[in-house]
Amino acid sequence: xxxxxxxxxxxxxxxxxxxxxxxxxxxxxxxxxxxxxxxxxxxxxxxxxxxxxxxxxxxxxxxxxxxxxxxxxxxxxxxxxxxxxxxxxxxxxxxxxxxxxxxxxxxxxxxxxxxxxxxxxxxxxxxxxxxxxxxxxxxxxxxxxxxxxxxxxxxxxxxxxxxxxxxxxxxxxxxxxxxxxxxxxxxxxxxxxxxxxxxxxxxxxxxxxxxxxxxxxxxxxxxxxxxxxxxxxxxxxxxxxxxxxxxxxxxxxxxxxxxxxxxxxxxxxxxxxxxxxxxxxxxxxxxxxxxxxxxxxxxxxxxxxxxxxxxxxxxxxxxxxxxxxxxxx
Ligand SMILES: Cc1cc2nc3c(=O)[nH]c(=O)nc-3n(C[C@H](O)[C@H](O)[C@H](O)COP(=O)(O)OP(=O)(O)OC[C@H]3O[C@@H](n4cnc5c(N)ncnc54)[C@H](O)[C@@H]3O)c2cc1C
Ligand code: SF4
Numbered sequence: 598x599x600x601x602x603x604x605x606x607x608x609x610x611x612x613x614x615x616x617x618x619x620x621x622x623x624x625x626x627x628x629x630x631x632x633x634x635x636x637x638x639x640x641x642x643x644x645x646x647x648x649x650x651x652x653x654x655x656x657x658x659x660x661x662x663x664x665x666x667x668x669x670x671x672x673x674x675x676x677x678x679x680x681x682x683x684x685x686x687x688x689x690x691x692x693x694x695x696x697x698x699x700x701x702x703x704x705x706x707x708x709x710x711x712x713x714x715x716x717x718x719x720x721x722x723x724x725x726x727x728x729x730x731x732x733x734x735x736x737x738x739x740x741x742x743x744x745x746x747x748x749x750x751x752x753x754x755x756x757x758x759x760x761x762x763x764x765x766x767x768x769x770x771x772x773x774x775x776x777x778x779x780x781x782x783x784x785x786x787x788x789x790x791x792x793x794x795x796x797x798x799x800x801x802x803x804x805x806x807x808x809x810x811x812x813x814x815x816x817x818x819x820x821x822x823x824x825x826x827x828x829x830x831x832x833x834x835x836x837x838x839x840x841x842x843x844x845x846x847x848x849x850x851x852x853x854x855x856x857x858x859x860x861x862x863x864x865x866x867x868x869x870x871x872x873x874x875x876x877x878x879x880x881x882x883x884x885x886x887x888x889x890x891x892x893x894x895x896x897x898x899x900x901x902x903x904x905x906x907x908x909x910x911x912x913x914x915x916x917x918x919x920x921x922x923x924x925x926x
Contacts, residue, residue: 598637598724604645611654611773611804614647618800619775623647625802627671628705630698631714639725640715640737647802655709655804658682664810670709670770670803674759675700677708687808689817689838693762696821699828709803712760712770712783716753716794716858717830718896720744736792744894751791752858752894756830760787760860761852762819765838766812774801787859794858815840815848818919820911821855824898831855832897833904835887837915839870846870846920851883851912856891856904863887863912875920877913884913 606623608614617623624643626632627650635641649655655671658680666687668677677683678695697703697711720743721728721736733739736751744752760783768783783806786796797803815838823829834854840847849870851863863886873879888909893901 600636601642603643606645606647607651609651611652614649614652614802615773615775617647618802621645625649627707627710630702630706631710635715638723664813666808668708668806670805671707674703674706674708674711678703686813687766689762689765689819689836690759692817693758693819693836696819697758708759708806711757713795713803714757716791717756718753721753744896752896753791754855754896755794755859756855758821758831758834761834761836761854764852764860764862765836765850766808769807770803771805772801773804774798789859791858816919818915820915822907832899833907833911835908835911835915837919839919845872845874851887853887853891853908856893856908861890863890875916880913880916883916884909887912
């Protein structure tokens, strides 16, 4: 499949990028590992593409004096996976990044692109001819949903690996636009809709990710279900961040992905685990909570029932693994 024609804009600074966003109708490209395949499938046919890769100020991992960290949106997933600082202090993020796609794609793919990743569906991530043959759908060019016929909502699944880990770490992101700069909690960035899945206007770009000092030194585990272990998107994913004190859980957070139109924090986890020494029964109860939060539909190659069950299983395993990791340290 060929790429549609487009004009290329290559700003060298965030200010230049914001100026381009103000004056053109553009699609942002970072690593291009999701955007280029989508453009080949004619999911997007932008007049201009804004290439962020010349903006040095958007790269890098900077430890902050207070123990937090600032990560440029253009930082590659490979750099995050290999960062000694993140492995030591924000391990759940490094673990999640290490599971994205394959080494080649992690060398190109960025954290900003992973956060902004489009939602996915069997009926959407297809060629123009394929989608035309099915009469299109609500997410693009059509007015019905093949997954939930009769409904008016798109249920395409958010399938990024790092956002559930970032949610566990109370991440915030910085967004720049011609109107200025704003900082939002990542939790408020996702809408829960499969089509308009993020709170980002066409003239805005994500510039940085912040992890607070209060989330440092949680032990973390990320587990995912995929069809091909070496390269695939998650079909269910679970991130666990846990802090313990005197052998008991002090704080625990769980994020899930690929089973809803947004990555979500599971509610009620800390109420169940705080003050306890984790055991099989408790880990199973947390797995039940996570499975209740998951609402997968037939948007991918595996059945919703299986993906939901795997959220339960992966959560239990991840909670037990996180508890063991903590015991060792
Ligand atoms: C075969 C294959 C397997 C994959 N497997 C996985 C997987 O296992 N897990 C996973 O999470 N992903 C997977 N991906 C998707 C992709 O590689 C990653 O999500 C990657 O992190 C995307 O980053 P990128 O920089 O390449 O994004 P791009 O493709 O450049 O952009 C992705 C989207 O984000 C927008 N965007 C990018 N940066 C910004 C920014 N700074 N501000 C505003 N908008 C922005 C773009 O406009 C576009 O809509 C896979 C892709 C392929 C082709
Ligand atoms: S969930 Fe429905 S509307 Fe959304 S992409 Fe899939 S088929 Fe289209």
